[in-house]
Amino acid sequence: MNNLNNPPSVIKLGLDFGTSGLRAAVVKNDFLLNEFSVPLAMPQRSNKQSEQATQAWLEAFEQLFNLLQQSGLTTQITHIVADATSSTVLLSDPDGIPLTPALMYDDQRAQVQAHAISQHAPSNTAAQGASSTLAKVMWLTETLKQPAIIQHQIDWLNFQLCGVLGMTDENNALKLGYDSLHQAWPDWVKTLCPLKLPNVVTPGETLGLVTHNLVERWGFNPECVVHAGTTDSIAAFLASGANTIGDAVSALGSTIALKILSDRAIFAPEYGIYSHKLGDNWLIGGASNTGGAVLLNYFNLAEINALITQLDMTQSSGFACYPLTRPGERFPIADPNLAPTIPTTHTRAELLKVLIEGLVQIESDGYNKLHQLGAPKPQRIFAVGGGNQNQAWSQLRQLKLPAKLANPISQAAAYGVTRLIKI
DSSP states (O other): OOOOTTTOEEEEEEEEESSSSSEEEEEEEEEEEEEEEEOOOOOEEEETTEEOHHHHHHHHHHHHHHHHHTOOOOOOOOOEEEEOOOOEEEEEETOOOOOOOEEEETTTOOOOHHHHHHHHOTTTOOSSSSHHHHHHHHHHHHHHHOOOOEHHHHHHHHHHOOOOSEEETTTTGGGGGGGGTTTBHHEEEHOOOOOOOOOOOOOOOOEOOOHHHHHHOOOOTOOEEEEEEEEEEHHHHHHTTTTTTTTEEEEOOOOOOOOEEEEOOOOOOGGTBBBETTTEEEEEEEOOOHHHHHHHHHOOOHHHHHHHOOTTSSSSOOOOOOOSSSSBBBBSSSSOOOOOOOOSSSSHHHHHHHHHHHHHHHHHHHHHHHHHOOOOOOOEEEEEEEEGHHHHHHHHHHHHSSSEOOOOOOOOOOHGGGOOOOO
C-alpha cells in the first residue's frame, strides 16, 4: 500500500512521430529526464504522390524502444502519450495489420475524391482538398475494395502501444471531417466515407494499458497507461509553455506558422485557418508560404551568419518586400497568384535586411488578420524553429510585433505532448 505522504512518481513518456523520425522525451514533474530519437527514411514522392511504408515505421519504433530499454527508464514510466503528423493515414485489417502504404500529409493524388467532397461538404471543414484525410481514405478505399479500418499515423502508433483500434483524438480527426464545434461526425461525412468512422476522444483521455508485448519485450510496467494524443503542431505549441488566452506561438521554419489560444473557434478556409479544440479553449492557426526557405533561396547559412553582424535593424530600409519563393500565398493574404516582391538592393547585406523586414511584417500582419477574424489580440508571442536563432530576425521581431516576446520552455513536441496529461 502506498504511503499517502509519498505518492508514487509520475513519469511520462512523450512520443513525437514525424515525417523524418521518431522522438521520445521522458518527463518527471515537467522536468526532462532524457531524450531519444531515431531517423526515418523519407517518404517516396512523385507526381502528387507521397507515401511511406509502415514497415519503416515499425523498424523506427523498435529501435527507439530498444534505446529506452537500454536507458533503464522503461520500468519507471507510468504514462505514455504521443503526437503525430496530421492527415497521414493508412487502412488496416480488423487485426490492425496495414493493408496499404501510409499516404503522407502532402499527398495530392485524391483529386477526384476532393471534388466529390467539395460538392457535399461545407466550405469551412478541414476535410476540403486532395490532401485531406477524408480524400485520402476515399481514394484508398476505392483502390483496396475490401473492409478496412482507418488508421491515422497516431492511431497506428497507439495500436502498437496499447492495442486499441477504431479510436482517434479529436485533433487528428479534424481533417477527416469531424465537427469539433458540435463534437460529432456530420451526416455528410458519413455519406461520403465508405468505412466506419473512428470513435473520437479528447486529447489526454485514457486509451488503455500498454500491450503485453511492451511489458515482455521492453520491460514496461503492466500498469503503464496510454493516453490519446494530438497533432505534431499542437504538441509543439504546448512545448512552448503557452497556456492562457492570447498566448501565441510563431513557428519560424521553412514557412511561418502562427497559432493563438482563444476562447472561441474561428474557421476561415479561404485563409487556411482552422480551430482545434484544446481543453476548454481553441487553438487557431494559420500559415504563410513564406519563411526561412526564402532566405536560403538567396543565401547559405554561413553567408547569413556573416552578414547579420552588418545589419542595423532599428532603421527601416524603406523597401516594400513580400518574400516568396514562388507565386501564391494563403495567409495573411489569400491569393494563389500573388507574385513575390523582392526589391533590387545595392549590397547582399541590404538584401538580407529587406527580406527579414518582409518576414517580420508578414508575421505581424498574420496576427492582425487573426484578430480581425475574431481571435484575441496576442498577449505573449513565443517563437520556435530555426528562425529563432537568427539574431537580426529576432531583434526586428522585438521591435515590430504587436505583443511582448516570451522564451519557450522547450521546442520539442515530444516534451510538449506530455503536458496533455494532467496528473
